[in-house]
Amino acid sequence: MKHLTGLTFLFLYTTGLAIAQDQQFIYDNKVYLPQIKTVQCFNTQKEQSLPVISLGTGEQLLFSFDDLTGGSQEYWYTIEHCTSDWKSSRLSSIDYLESFRDDRIINYKYSFNTLQKFTNYQIMLPNEQIRPKIAGNYLLKVYLQGNLQKPVISQRFYVVNNLINVGAEVAPSAQVANRFRNQKLNFTVFHKMPIQNPQTDLKAIVIQNNNPETAILNTKPTFIRQGSLVYNDLNTNDFSAGNEFRKFDIRSLRYKAEHVQEIFRDTVNNVVLFEDLSGNANKYTNVIDENGNFFIRNQEGRDDNTDSDYANVLFTLQSAPPTIEGEAYVVGRFNSYVLSKDNQLNYEPSRKRFSTNLKLKQGLYDYKYVWLDKKTGKVDQTIFEGSFFETENTYQVFVYYRKPGMRWEELIGYTSLNSERR
Numbered sequence: 001m002k003h004l005t006g007l008t009f010l011f012l013y014t015t016g017l018a019i020a021q022d023q024q025f026i027y028d029n030k031v032y033l034p035q036i037k038t039v040q041c042f043n044t045q046k047e048q049s050l051p052v053i054s055l056g057t058g059e060q061l062l063f064s065f066d067d068l069t070g071g072s073q074e075y076w077y078t079i080e081h082c083t084s085d086w087k088s089s090r091l092s093s094i095d096y097l098e099s100f101r102d103d104r105i106i107n108y109k110y111s112f113n114t115l116q117k118f119t120n121y122q123i124m125l126p127n128e129q130i131r132p133k134i135a136g137n138y139l140l141k142v143y144l145q146g147n148l149q150k151p152v153i154s155q156r157f158y159v160v161n162n163l164i165n166v167g168a169e170v171a172p173s174a175q176v177a178n179r180f181r182n183q184k185l186n187f188t189v190f191h192k193m194p195i196q197n198p199q200t201d202l203k204a205i206v207i208q209n210n211n212p213e214t215a216i217l218n219t220k221p222t223f224i225r226q227g228s229l230v231y232n233d234l235n236t237n238d239f240s241a242g243n244e245f246r247k248f249d250i251r252s253l254r255y256k257a258e259h260v261q262e263i264f265r266d267t268v269n270n271v272v273l274f275e276d277l278s279g280n281a282n283k284y285t286n287v288i289d290e291n292g293n294f295f296i297r298n299q300e301g302r303d304d305n306t307d308s309d310y311a312n313v314l315f316t317l318q319s320a321p322p323t324i325e326g327e328a329y330v331v332g333r334f335n336s337y338v339l340s341k342d343n344q345l346n347y348e349p350s351r352k353r354f355s356t357n358l359k360l361k362q363g364l365y366d367y368k369y370v371w372l373d374k375k376t377g378k379v380d381q382t383i384f385e386g387s388f389f390e391t392e393n394t395y396q397v398f399v400y401y402r403k404p405g406m407r408w409e410e411l412i413g414y415t416s417l418n419s420e421r422r
Contacts, residue, residue, distance in 0.1 A: 022149040025141050027086040029212070029336035032151045035068040037118070037310070038296065038361045039336075041140070041155050044124075048293040048333065050210050050396060051157035052414055053126075055135050061125045061157055063140060064305065066361065070110065070117040076146045077123060078102040079130060081408060082137040084203050084400040085217075086156065089136070089408045096134050096408075103129035105142070109306050115269055116310035125157070135161035135411045136400075156212070158398065158411055164191040166397050166415040172389055174234040181387040183241045183419055185395050186232035189221075196404065198229050203400045203409070208239050209291045209393055211337045213379060241393060241419075243385040244287040245332070245366035248273055252299045253309060253362065269311035275353070276369070278319040284388035289366050291394050294334040296363040308362035317354040317369050321347060322383045325374040328354045332367040339372060339379070393419045 023032070031039060041051040041063045053059040067073060081089040081096040093101045108121045125140070132138060138157050144150040166187055173182035185206055195202060204218040216237055223230040231237070249257035253269050256262070262272040301307020315330050328345040331337045345354035354369075369384040399413035 023151060025139070025143075025148070025151050025154050027082055027088070027139055027156075028154060029156055029338060030154045032153065034342075036152060037066045037068060037359060038334075039063075039065045039153055039155065040296070041157060048290075048295060050416065051155070053157075053159055055132070055159050055161045060127075062122065063125060063155060064120060064122040065142075065153060066118045066120050068116060068118045068310070070119055072108060072119060074145045075105040075121060075142055075152060076102055076144075077105060077130070077140060077142045078148075079125070079132065080139045080141065081132070081134065082139055082156075084137060084205060084398075084409050084411075086137060086139075091408055096132055096136075097130070098133040099126075099131040100129050102146070103127075104146075109303075111309075112303070112306050113301065114307065114309040115265070118310070120305045122305075132159050134408065135159050136409060137411065158414065160398075160411045160414045162413060163193055163401075164189055164399060164413040166190070166399060166413050168395065168397055168415055168417045170393075170395065170417065170419040173238050175238065178238065180389050181241060181382075183239050183389060183391075183393065185237040185239065185397075185417075186230075187237075187397050187415075188231065189229040189399055189413065191227060191229070195229070195401070198224060201402055201404070202229070204231060205398045205400070206237050207396050207398075208242075210333060210396065211292065213337050214239065214381075239393075239395075240382050240387045241389050241391040242368075242382055242387050243279055243284070243391055245289040245292055245368050246276060246279075247287075247289055247364065247366050248313075249364050250311060250313070250360070250362050251297045251364065253311060254300065263311075269309055271311045271313045273313060273315055275316045275318055278317070279385045284386075284390045286390070289392075290364070291392070292333045292337075292366045292368075294332060294363055294365045296361055298362040304363075310359055310361050312357050313360050314357050315345070315355060315367075317345065317384065318352065319354065319384060320352055322371050322380070323373055323375070327372045327374065328384070329370050329372065330356065330358070330367050331370055332365060334360065334365055334367070339370075345369070391419070395419065 043049045111118045140155040142153040168187035206216045208214040221229040222233045248259035261274045298308040329339045345356045371380045371383045395417045400409045401412045402409045
């Protein structure tokens with residue numbers, strides 16, 4: 001079935017049997033099949049933490065996903081070493097793996113007592129079959145029937161060899177106009193190893209709230225001192241602070257919890273959230289959130305992974321389009337902040353509102369609305385949410401080093417900082 005007619009594909013899609021077509025993996029977090037839902041990847045020491053593990057330690061990643069077709073499929077996986085800007089390092093697997101090159105996923109469980117039938121698959125990394133031996137960025141690839149041309153999921157993760165320390169702080173923006181709406185990150189790399197030319201051999205990447213769309217690249221330290229490199233230029237690492245994330249609670253599909261207006265069941269579970277208003281207000285409101293994360297939970301079953309059901313969740317945003325040409329999306333860690341047709345909102349001119357339905361698993365979710373300006377191609381994270389210096393955010397700093405003569409970049413340092421610890 002290498003080539004499908006439109007009617008055949010439509011039938012397979014609507015019956016939940018869409019299959020992987022021959023294509024190439026991209027070096028990003030991506031789901032290639034519509035029946036694959038709830039992809040999670042985090043360090044097992046803390047649920048929903050960024051997928052970062054230290055080389056040569058007992059730390060592991062938990063990677064999981066659901067297949068809504070149910071039954072069992074022949075899913076395989078492998079990993080590939082990548083550059084700091086997420087391209088192939090073009091290394092042989094012998095260079096970065098001390099184990100086998102690929103393996104089949106054999107750990108799976110069927111859903112129990114759910115309206116939506118599904119199968120939950122899990123991998124722990126590293127394991128006896130797949131074990132990286134060098135630090136750096138990695139792409140986990142899941143594919144069908146041992147065929148890399150039939151991608152299912154691609155997932156970024158990090159392996160760090162802690163050779164340096166990173167100290168960081170969050171301060172008000174140095175730009176007067178942005179003093180009350182931006183947050184500026186200053187950081188210092190402390191090292192004992194010799195770094196002959198930090199401007200060419202060292203890179204530091206800063207991101208906000210585990211969102212790759214916010215990444216800022218640092219290549220030139222402001223000051224070079226004995227044993228330390230200081231990055232505190234007035235005009236760099238200046239982030240829109242945004243606002244606290246919106247959130248809702250669907251741990252129960254019997255009782256209405258936070259931000260849930262209605263729950264009803266026909267052939268599927270349906271959840272209607274209260275209508276959201278554009279949050280671009282003049283005043284900051286303190287709300288406790290999870291900085292974009294989500295947590296799979298249910299109050300009616302025992303196992304969160306297999307007893308949590310799915311629901312069609314209706315999002316509505318009361319707002320006019322901010323610009324003439326553009327698109328609104330609902331994003332969060334639950335969809336890796338990726339903009340796709342699945343999470344794009346439709347505009348209803350008669351009601352002056354945006355809306356969309358997403359199929360989500362029971363749990364707690366953070367989310368926000370963003371606007372893609374089609375003329376500029378830029379994504380505005382604050383146009384619906386506002387931006388306030390007081391907002392609590394987390395920042396991650398990744399430091400990469402390429403030794404003279406080395407063929408790859410190594411991740412030699414990582415830190416995560418909360419803006420409230422100023």
